[in-house]
Amino acid sequence: SHGEKQRPAKSPSEDITVLSPYSKQVLRKFWNLVRKFQLPIGLILLIVYGWRKPMVLAINTLLLLYSTRPDPYSIYLFLQEIHQGKVQQNPALWKEEVIQTRKVDTEDYKFFSIGTVELKDRTVLHVIGILGNWWIYHVSYDKRVEQLYL
Structure with a gap:
């Protein structure tokens, strides 16, 4: 044995x-x-x-x-991917199931889509949907949040 x-x-x-x-x-x-x-x-x-x-x-x-060009609704999959990337860096976020958003808007322009995503902390992601994916081209921070980082 x-x-x-x-x-x-x-x-x-x-x-x-x-x-x-x-x-x-x-x-x-x-x-x-x-x-x-x-x-x-x-x-x-x-x-x-x-x-x-x-x-x-x-x-x-x-x-x-x-x-x-990606479907305007695929922005939610993109947000989930962002969240998963954040989760790997910060285990404290594991408790959240999805990235916390306040508002998500998308507009389809046939050759590309434009989206804005306002997060719970009032950070705004400006994204463009082109070539099969969503790409962040600008991030606006809430004025109060900017003062905390300065």
């Missing part, structure tokens, strides 16, 4: 296939970055290879922008 409890030694090839939790987290973050920047890099390549034919380039660019 004592021999049953001992496990056979692992071969070196088995150790390579098993990733540590840290390695999995790094790979997950890297893969998320690749997915996020896949379409912007595709647009850059489209411009680089198509600049000699401006009419074709304009049509292809407009088609890419139109077909890859």
Whole structure:
């Protein structure tokens, strides 16, 4: 019965296939970055290879922008991703199920969407939905919050 409890030694090839939790987290973050920047890099390549034919380039660019703009309601998924990023940095936020928002507005302009998100602390995120994702282009802080950080 004592021999049953001992496990056979692992071969070196088995150790390579098993990733540590840290390695999995790094790979997950890297893969998320690749997915996020896949379409912007595709647009850059489209411009680089198509600049000699401006009419074709304009049509292809407009088609890419139109077909890859995110749905206005997907902003809530984007907010959830932001919250999950914050959770990893600050375990005190684990108790919150979703990022606390006061108001979320989006407007669809066919080739991109614009959104504003007011958080509970009155911070306002200004985001643009383009190339398959939402991107924060400006953050406005409540005046009282700014004074606390100065």
